Amino acid sequence: MSKNDIKVALIGNPNTGKTSLFNQLTGLNQKVGNYPGITVDKKEGISKLSATQNAVITDLPGTYSINPTSLDESIVLKTLLKKDIKESPDVILVVADVENLKRNLLLFSQIKDLEVPTVLAINMVDQMNRKGITIDLSLLKKELNTEVVLISARKNEGIDAVKAAIIRCHVAAKASPLCGINNQIDPDYFTKLKEISPNYSLYELWLMVTQSNYPDAISSEEKQKLLAFKKDVSKLKKYQHKETIYRYQEINKILKKTYIVDKTKAKDLRGKLDRVFTHQFFGYFFFVFLLLVIFQSIFEWASLPMDLIDGTFAELASFAKSNLPSGVFTDLLTEGIIPGIGGVLIFIPQIAILFLFIAVLEETGYMSRVVFLMDKIMRRFGMNGKSVIPLISGTACAIPAVMATRTISSWKERLITILVVPFTTCSARLPVYAILISLVIPETKIFGFLNIQGLVLLALYALGFATAIIAAYILHKTLKIKTKSFFVVEMPNYKIPSIKNIFFEVVEKTKSFVFEAGKIILAFSIVLWFLASNGPTSFDDAEKNTIENLSNNSLSEQELQQKIASAKLENSYIGILGKTIEPSIKPLGYDWKIGIALITSFAAREVFVGTLATIYSVQADDENTTTIKQKMRSEINPDTGKNRFNFSVGMSLMVFYAFAMQCMATLAIVKRETKTWKWPLIQLFGMGLLAYVASFITYQILS
Amino acid sequence: MLKIYDSRFFAGIFLYQKRVSTIATLQKGEIGYISEESLDFIPLKLLEMGCLPGAEVQLVQIAPLKDPLYICVNGSHLAIRIETASKIQILKS
Structure with missing residues (x-):
């Protein structure tokens, strides 16, 4: 990313084809990073706007409004309110669905009032005929006082026009509010609010008051003044309601002149499919x-x-x-x-x-x-x-x-x-x-x-x-947590999925899994390897002692090597750890070797198999090594002289793995998402206890 | 004098409840108009999604277990819970 790149924030309602547009604009030049301080994925891509001009496009989570009700949506507000840091966008690109332009324009009107240069891309215009919609584009441009482009992101139509509009908008750097919230609702109140700081638009100050979200650069004096506005909560709520209604009134006025729907032409596939998919049977x-x-x-x-x-x-x-x-x-x-x-x-x-x-x-x-x-x-x-x-x-x-x-x-x-x-x-x-x-x-x-x-x-x-x-x-x-349980879900139109979008989505999510979980699993594998191949002094003596003890027996070289390796493992740090926990897992039917596998499973559960493989098969140079399964089958419990992995032990182990929280990576993510160690620790110990009790019962009943 | 245990009192409550229509009392496919008095009971998020006083609202579908409700208002197709829907009064044409 170079200094001359235009920073573009891509914003829109969910289900408006925002992702399609992002993929069309950036192609394969995408990467997923983290927002500083918060951990929501930040999707960025570079788009070649013209021969000489590039843009860095940030795909923000879909939202219906700047006022957030979920973690995803709060990112939008946070990104837009940080005017002072380098990351703030030069141009905001708002994507709207042609079929529901009215509601989409609400978000647009809020964005516009931030007084940042804004481009409006009206998407899915290929559907206009089918839905009986006509738009007076030049009048709409004039009324909204912004660049408006008609596009069809899936069909790759109008993308160049979007690019050109971004450049024009950036050059003109013209940014004026659309509605202006002050005059209509309570002129005195909003005039006073505006007087707090000349550095921010009135709407930004209003958002700081209503959303308690402050830019880094705001002075503490200004912040104090803003806090004074927060005192009357019911008034704030009332004004937010009024603001929204006012915005819709303005939007209705504009659309009346520029947007016509002939409902008789509209065809209804949605109703038919809904009757099947939401049918009670x-x-x-x-x-x-x-x-x-x-x-x-x-x-x-x-x-x-x-x-x-x-x-x-x-x-x-x-x-x-x-x-x-x-x-x-x-x-x-x-x-x-x-x-x-x-x-x-x-x-x-x-x-x-x-x-x-x-x-x-x-x-x-x-x-x-x-x-x-x-x-x-x-x-x-x-x-x-x-x-x-x-x-x-x-x-x-x-x-x-x-x-x-x-x-x-x-x-x-x-x-x-x-x-x-x-x-x-x-x-x-x-x-x-x-x-x-x-x-x-x-x-x-x-x-x-x-x-x-x-x-x-x-x-x-x-x-x-x-x-x-x-x-x-x-x-x-x-759990005694009081939260407003408010639920609203949009029921979008049925669409044929775009292969391109799905491809990008799968690649991106899989990649992020590999890196998130991969880091932790890899780190643990290395630690485990170290613990298994090192130990206190008895570890170094293990080889010598084994050879001395067994020198009289006529063992083959292979068997001897195997004995040495087992002795080594028993005396390694991890072996000592396994031995230490053996008394506590004996009631579940496990020995210290399984104990080691339980411990190593905390890196990731599947390590269980690998660990047992390591423990039971240590003659790595033997080409005819039996499979792990065969090795486990031939493992003998010295107390009974029978198979170690009998029915009761196997069932007990499966129950243990069904319940136990043996995944460091998940614990780390839960900590990140809940912002405290309390919940991951509750998971760890709660699920651990359940696993222990359940496998204890399983083993005792079955054996 | 009307006492709480009086059957007429309960009848009164019953009649009052009958009289007030909300989105939750709509029949499937029926249309109503959101009343102006509901404004304070509509969560901001719903307002922003187009659920405005005066707007036409149609009950499109009821979930198999009677909750949530699938409504169409101002061109938006939304699913909301009965809890919310029963607070939003409507007028029938």
Whole structure:
């Protein structure tokens, strides 16, 4: 980004095609960063406006008004009010939907009153004929006193005109308020407000008063004066209402002259589809059917690429091991870093497929219907119709799911959703379930076609959802948080999804998952590797002692190496840790080796399998290594002389993994989203306790 | 004298409730006009989304479990909960 680039903020109502326009303007030149101080994703892209002029375009979250009611929307206000810092936009590009121009112009009128150069792009004009709409463009330009462009972002029409308008608008730097809120409502009041500071427009000062959001550069004296205006809350509320009505009156006046709808020409597809999708029987039927299709595809389509990634990284590790000089660095690379990266990347297929489905459902407008169908049910459990989306996302990964709660405006409903999302069966639990099921559940079929192993997996998914719902209900009854529970969802028009938008969405979300979770998982893999390959003095003696003790036995070289490695592991830091917790996990049926796997699982659950693999298979140079499954099957419990992974231990472990909060990355995200360690700690200990008790009961009953 | 336990008192409440129409009392497909007195009871966010006094409002669809309601007002299609809808008075034409 160079100094001469024009900074453009892209703003608009949800479902106006804002993202399409952003993708058309920037193409592949996009990146996602964070807003300073807050953690909402900031999407930026560079657009080539002309041969000599570039623009940096920031895509702000969709909002109906500058007055925020959810975390997503508050970003818009924060970005626009920081006039003093370098990030403030030079030009604001407002996107509006041609079909609902009136409501879209409300946001435009607010933006205009900030007195920043503004371009209005009216989108989806290809629909005008079908909807019977005609616009007098030149008169509209004059009335709104701004650059207005008619575009069709999906069809890539009018994009050049937008670019030209941005340049013209930037050069002219003309910015005048549209409505002016002062004269109509209470002239005295607003004149006094304006006198506080000459540096800000009246509307900005008004926003500071109503939204308690102050620019960094405002003086404390000015701030004191503004605070005095906040005293009469009912008056503020009344004036905000009046302001909105006044704005609509002005907009109506303008549209009367410039915008005509011939309703007889409009065709109604929406009504027909709504009758099916929100039908009291077919509505739910279709939703459940859709969920089944989604889960089925996640497992069917993802298994092949997942195996490929798994295999590639295993080969990469063995390749590195045999081709690099042996030493600490090689060990770190082959036992820590490569498996660590592989452990993150293996989830990409599942997560990408899930994001693909969610993106399609959102793009088509169907997701709002799900919210509509589910709100009443979710409300009984202290959540919101909008909580359905995070709960579905949670089956891929809890991290994006927690972030998806941002659209929920009631804090209590949002918090409950965040707290229970980790109960849903995320893809990291799958490898754990998969190996344990294959070990302890017989591969038989009932009724000739129902695979018992599959049924157990399905039961574990059901267990996750059921626990999430029950936990939400308990939290709903115990949490004493008073928030205004206000709910409004727009039911957008049905649309055919744009492949380009969906592609960008899936790439961006998957990327952000890989980096967010990847950092933590990778760091932990390295720490674990260190803890497993180092130890106090007894660790260094382990090799010598083992050789001495076993020198009389006639062991093969391989068996000897194996004994040495086990002895080493037992005496490493992590082995000592496992031994320390052994007494407390014995009632659950676990030994210290499983204990190690439990500890390492805190990096990420799937590390369980890898850790056990490391523990049981230490002869890395053996080409004929049996699979992890075989190794686990041949593991013997010395107390009983029978298999370690019997039915009761396997079930107990699965129950433990279903409930326990073993994911550092999720804890970190929850801390970020709730701004305190209180909630992630409650999750950690609450879910941990539940897991312990539940697996204790499972083991004691089954054994 | 009218006492609280008097059946006429309850009848009075019943009649009063009957008389006041809100968005929540609309039938599916029915149209009403938001009354001016409702202004203070309409949350700012709904106002901003076009739910203004005087505006025509149609009840498009009722969710299977009777809540929320799917309305069309001023060109916006919105789902709101009954809790909110029952505070917004309307006049029928």
